[in-house]
Amino acid sequence: MTNKEKIRLIEETLELEENTLTENTMLSEIENFDSMTKLTLIVLCDDEFDKKLTGEKINEFKTIKDILDFMD
């Protein structure tokens, strides 16, 4: 899956409009980026990429690119 496709998947999962996010988007800039959003991304990584993302790890992420790299 390309980074563009992954970004679209994140947008759909978080119910964001298309092209809202880029690789450089800061996670703190995403509207309502709270513990439920983090939980949603943890489940997404598990379901779609078979990657076990922890609460500790996601708190280290600064940008969308950090999530994309983890999905690889």
Added chain:
Amino acid sequence: MKLLDLTGKKILITGAAVGIGKETAILVNKLGAEVILIDIDENGLKEVIASLEGNGNQFYSYDLNDLDGIESEIDKILFGFGPLDGFVHCVGIRSRRPLSMMSPKLLSEIMCLNFGSFVELVRCVTKKNNFNKGLSIVGISSVSSLRGSAGVTAYASSKAAMDCAVRCLAKELASKKIRLNTVVPAQVNTPAYKDLIKLKGDAKDDILFRQYLGLGEPADVANIIAFLLCKGSGLITGSAIPADGGFLST
């Protein structure tokens, strides 16, 4: 009479390879009981069994998602072990998942293991010749069955279903001299709790504010389970007993 005494008693414990199930196995064995341990984690079971006293303890690696196979498995186990005096159901999936990421399949899986296996095991262990008079059954519930929390709809519902089943079955099985209760822990010091705190950031203070006696350890919950298995709790049935450090009072 010692308040906590299980000398000569035979107790079945599911989910016994880790956490509350493991601590319960160790405690009731120290109190004099022989145990049968069931878990899908065979290596974990071997470690627990090795730490116990006596030669009569047994373990079985079994996936309790297979509801249809439980009856023959229990009949086989109890044919060799003898009738039960206690049954503790600790097995369960602790799922955290937003509604948007839920699916009918996942909901069914959680209800199957956390609730379905409990009811099926109760049915099987309460069959004629599978239990002794005074059988005590304990399920592990959760404060989430009584207080709403985001992201745990399936898990909390499965625990609420268990609490409800216990209230009904306590009445149904009272004539057989069988008691059923649940223990209702709040946050217990486990890897899942530690990860939750990291996810929520400032949530630790909030959780411990509500759970004002502090974080529980698996052994704290095991103490209450052991009491419910003993004669001294003979007047308690159909109840959900908090092991919550005060959480439900706030």
